[in-house]
């Protein structure tokens with residue numbers, strides 16, 4: 001997998017003051033599963049070090065000015081942003097991680113000002129605006145938001161699910177392969193969006209006998225929309241109950257009560273989701289429920305990332 005990342009988060013000294021903002025999660029953990037394509041539109045436009053810049057809201061349009069001498073630098077920053085956009089577009093990306101609060105890379109967190117110098121509401125940086133237009137379905141987050149366990153878990157799940165769809169596409173899938181892909185993603189999709197999960201089920205059901213290319217394109221679009229949704233304790237609980245139903249005839253009374261107690265405790269925020277999930281996996285192994293063992297929801301990304309082990313990874 002390849003992720004485009006703000007160069008300063010990768011430890012490159014490209015910030016306006018010649019520094020970097022190395023991010024440990026990206027460098028130490030995510031790097032084990034992904035290569036990175038760095039970008040820095042400001043370093044290309046103005047070099048490093050350089051004067052700091054700010055976004056100014058001029059009647060709804062954002063311009064970029066230097067902080068010190070109020071020099072309008074909108075055009076060169078736009079040009080370098082397009083240059084970086086072109087560069088990352090050539091890669092097979094599975095996501096983008098931006099540096100928060102930057103006038104170029106902030107994703108909804110870039111500070112903007114009114115012409116009279118007063119603060120305006122926060123917005124997207126110049127480069128982020130272009131990326132959103134160019135890659136509407138690509139997983140994107142900024143590192144500031146990834147400090148939140150829930151947002152991080154959702155984003156990483158989306159990244160790996162997106163990547164699995166890209167891999168599927170590369171390998172000339174057939175209808176049978178798409179049905180198998182959907183089957184394995186059933187509970188993951190249900191935990192994201194019940195309605196879209198049903199829409200996707202109908203697409204692979206192909207009741208109108210549409211050509212496969214049409215079915216695949218519709219499936220891919222809806223899949224990518226679904227995985228961008230955020231999970232919740234309520235939705236996860238529903239999925240856990242469904243999974244538990246798969247061995248209602250096999251479990252002893254004691255095993256059943258242990259599992260349901262764990263699901264209840266998860267819903268009450270007393271234990272993280274990994275607790276009932278591990279029990280489900282254990283029972284699925286014990287009773288050889290292959291359908292459950294194949295579910296992406298059990299391990300949507302490498303377990304070493306351990307993103308489901310904290311109470312705050314669910315909301």
Ligand code: SF4
Pocket residue numbers: 006007008009014015016039040041042043099102104105
């Ligand atoms: S936030 Fe973006 S523009 Fe600023 S230094 Fe980092 S990569 Fe460059």
